[in-house]
Amino acid sequence: MTRVPRLTASLVALGLGLVAAGCAGNDPLAAGEPGEVDTTLTIGSQGFAESDILAYVYGLVLADHGYEVDYQLGIGAREIFIPALRDGSIDLIADYSGNLLRAADPDATASTPEDVSAALPQALEPLGLAVLDVAPAEDADALVVTAEFAERHGLTSIGDLAPIAGELTIGSNTEFETRSYGRPGLADVYGVEGWTFLPIDDFGGPATLDALRTGRIQVADIFTTNPALQDGDLVVLDDPERLIAAQNIVPLLSEALLTDDLAGVLNPVSAQLTTADLTALNAVAAGPDKPSPEHIARDWLVENDLLEH
Template sequence: MKRVIAGVATALAATLAVSACGNSDPLAEDTPTNSSGESITIGSANFPESQLLAEIYAQALEAKGVSVTRKPDLGSREKYMDGLKDGSIDLIPEYTGSLLVFLDEKAEATSSEDVYAAVQEALPDNLIVLEKSEAQDKDAVVVTEETAERWNLKSIEDLVPHCGEAVFGGAPEFQTRPNGIPGLASRYGCNFKSFSALEPGAITTKALLEGTVQAADIFTTDASIAANNLVVLEDPKNNFAAENVVPLINKDKASDTVKETLNAVSAKLDTEQLLELNAALNAPDKPEYSDVAKDWLSKAGV
């Protein structure tokens, strides 16, 4: 797994114009007036990376004259997909592997290209995905360095003999998603002692560090992995498929301007940059999501 380059958070944070209030309100609802006549409502999931990607999409579109309404922190996929269906949101940053499993629980594709193709086939008629980015952020089984050394862990297979001793922590939906607890049980025979439902991000990391849970689902681009020397276990049986970042959009809102703008964003975004963006959000002075997005768009030339 890729890791955050040492010191990147400090270097990036120094280039950002930040406000004193921090990033407590990442996507405050806002409907600016622009001149193109086009409008779009962008949602985000309930974790910082999704909120930041949504802000990057929003600013890129606004620069092209599209009027953007932001709807932040809509919750898990199980919740925000309803908004895409009923039209209350038009666009959201997505991850191909998890989206595919949501649409087709029996999907077997794992590679980036195969997953992307399968997603396009599985989507309902009113939704499309635009071009995928090289950036990936996958679910992963993560343990502390101490646990990895004690149990000699490098992969999920190594964890199997100890699953019955371990409490697993993750978002509530991870307990029932096909590539969550059920997938770990069916593919690896890993049956945990119990499951602890936790908010993704800092709360899950805290539980892992404090020993409340012995293994956890943490996204691979989470800056806390490198910051706390956590160990991402290898997944030789591909329980977690490729997870390329991709815009998921209502087909009726995918004008040429919108498609060209968002495809340009995807063309510039890779996993290393996603790691750096997450590190920037976690800088000591807590920059605003809008500032981190603006800085990245400027450097990327989008």
């Protein structure tokens, strides 16, 4: 039976855009000229600190095992890097399991780490993509309010937002509004409807935090490994219905590049990567010294005996 790729409209449009741009010769992610043989693995990142660090975590280990490695940092969201993987502009990127599953199969309902991990290979096969082992480390989207706002309105879970939804402004990256855990899911699962959306494209970073703490927004989508969540002035709202699926770190690559050797190099890295590690790495990145992502990744790899040279 012929398999038909299951891409969302935005992925199809962006994929076509990348191909067209490559033909025009002005795509910064474009592959080499026809006939060229490129033996370098290009590792991508999504354009925020954690993603940059993970690119080097996997890339440095590959280089240590004799692979030629290049980096294409700051590509952007999944709607861009999935087409880039499919056309060979990049070869591997660290992604987040639940959101990846929903991008590949919008009808997917898996939400636990185990179920999401089990569903991924089949969902990705029609796209010509594959994943390596899923890491224990998880960095999920979370809906966050200030502690003062939570106390004033008696908020502990996402569903508690429903009675005041019409008064809320939610801040997040642009794509949040239409994702399964954005406007559609909030309405269907928790009855949270009528809120205003403010796009803030820094992946829950300083601009989002400032907007939340100053009251420009009342709810923010912030990643759970953001060290700011440890400060005590913010509250992560519970998600008892698992609207937001498990988001474990997983290396995503073209199926054509998947080999036993590559898996043997990178799976042990993922096996040692924990949520506590991710949070600590992000704290170092946000600290006053501002070390490079490569430096942060190398230090973690050395501490965990994952670099041989």
